[in-house]
Amino acid sequence: MDWDDLRIFLAVARADSLSGASRRLAIDASTVGRRIARLEQVLGAKLFVKTPQGYALAPEGERLLPHAEAAEAALSDAREALSGPGDLTGQIRIGAPDGCANYLLPQICARLCEDHPGLEIQIVALPRVFNLSRREADMAIAVSQPQAGRLVVQRLTDYQLHLAGHEDYLRRHPPILTREDLRGHRMIGYIPDMIFDRELDYLTETGADWAQLTSNSVSVQMQAVRTGAGLGIVHDFAIPFCPGVRRVLTDAISLTRSFWLIRHADDRRSQRMNRIADALAQGIRAEVARLQGLITLEGPSQERA
Structure with a gap:
C-alpha cells in the first residue's frame, strides 16, 4: 500500500x-x-x-x-x-474564533515564523466550533471547554470584555452613568440564532432586550462600534486596534471569558505538535496580557462611567 x-x-x-x-x-x-x-x-x-x-x-x-x-x-x-529538536518545519493549520484570529494570532504567528523560517502557518478564522476529528485544523482555540471527543484540552488564559462605543458616538448621546441610561441606545451584537457557543451570548449582560445591528462575526461587530454605529460588548484586547473606542459602565458590566487550546488526542505523541502548542499558548497569554495592559494604562480617561 x-x-x-x-x-x-x-x-x-x-x-x-x-x-x-x-x-x-x-x-x-x-x-x-x-x-x-x-x-x-x-x-x-x-x-x-x-x-x-x-x-x-x-x-x-x-x-x-x-x-x-x-x-x-x-x-x-x-x-x-x-x-532533532531544531527548527520547527512543515505546515500547521490553526482554527480560531475570529476575534482571536484577527487581534491575537497574526502577531503571535509572525513571531513564530521569524523564529522558525521553515514553518508554514495557516490561520482559519471561523465563527463556529472546529471538528478536529475531521482535521479541519491541526489544533483549535475555543471559548469553552469541549465535553466530548478524543481531545487534549488546555486552558490558555482568561480575557476581559466590556461595553464600549466610539467617542464620536458617545459625544452625540447623553452620558451613560447607569444601566438605565442604556435605554434608547443602539446596541450591536451577535445574530441570536447564529451564536455557536453559549459563552458568546453577551447581550443579557447589558440588560438590553435586543440588538438592532447584528453580525455572526465579532470583528464586524467591533468595526460597527468603531464607526460610531452604537454600543457593543468588545474584547479589551481588541480596543488598542480601534482608536477612539472607549469603554463605558466598566464597574457595572464586565465579562470574563477563557481561551482553550484543543488538540487531537493522537497528537500527544508528537514532539513537534507539543512544541507548537507550547509556543502558541505562551504567545496568547503574553499578547492578551500586553494588550489588556494598554487599556489599564490609559486609566479613567478611557472610560465613561
Whole structure:
C-alpha cells in the first residue's frame, strides 16, 4: 500500500469532497479521484460513498481511517526523530474564533515564523466550533471547554470584555452613568440564532432586550462600534486596534471569558505538535496580557462611567 495514496485518502475523508482535498493537497481533483479509485482497487474495498453533500466514508473507509492516521503520526514521529529538536518545519493549520484570529494570532504567528523560517502557518478564522476529528485544523482555540471527543484540552488564559462605543458616538448621546441610561441606545451584537457557543451570548449582560445591528462575526461587530454605529460588548484586547473606542459602565458590566487550546488526542505523541502548542499558548497569554495592559494604562480617561 502506497503512503501517498493513504495521504490522499485522509485528505478526502477530512474534506468530504474531491475538490476540498485537491485544494489542500495542491493537486487537481481528477487526480485525487483516480488515486482514490486505485487505492480502492488495491484494497478490494469501497472506501467512500458519493452523496449530495460530497464523499462520505463507507464502512470500510471508517475501518481504514484510524490506521491511516496512525501511519501519518508514525511518519511525523520519524521526521522528528531524524531532524532533532531544531527548527520547527512543515505546515500547521490553526482554527480560531475570529476575534482571536484577527487581534491575537497574526502577531503571535509572525513571531513564530521569524523564529522558525521553515514553518508554514495557516490561520482559519471561523465563527463556529472546529471538528478536529475531521482535521479541519491541526489544533483549535475555543471559548469553552469541549465535553466530548478524543481531545487534549488546555486552558490558555482568561480575557476581559466590556461595553464600549466610539467617542464620536458617545459625544452625540447623553452620558451613560447607569444601566438605565442604556435605554434608547443602539446596541450591536451577535445574530441570536447564529451564536455557536453559549459563552458568546453577551447581550443579557447589558440588560438590553435586543440588538438592532447584528453580525455572526465579532470583528464586524467591533468595526460597527468603531464607526460610531452604537454600543457593543468588545474584547479589551481588541480596543488598542480601534482608536477612539472607549469603554463605558466598566464597574457595572464586565465579562470574563477563557481561551482553550484543543488538540487531537493522537497528537500527544508528537514532539513537534507539543512544541507548537507550547509556543502558541505562551504567545496568547503574553499578547492578551500586553494588550489588556494598554487599556489599564490609559486609566479613567478611557472610560465613561
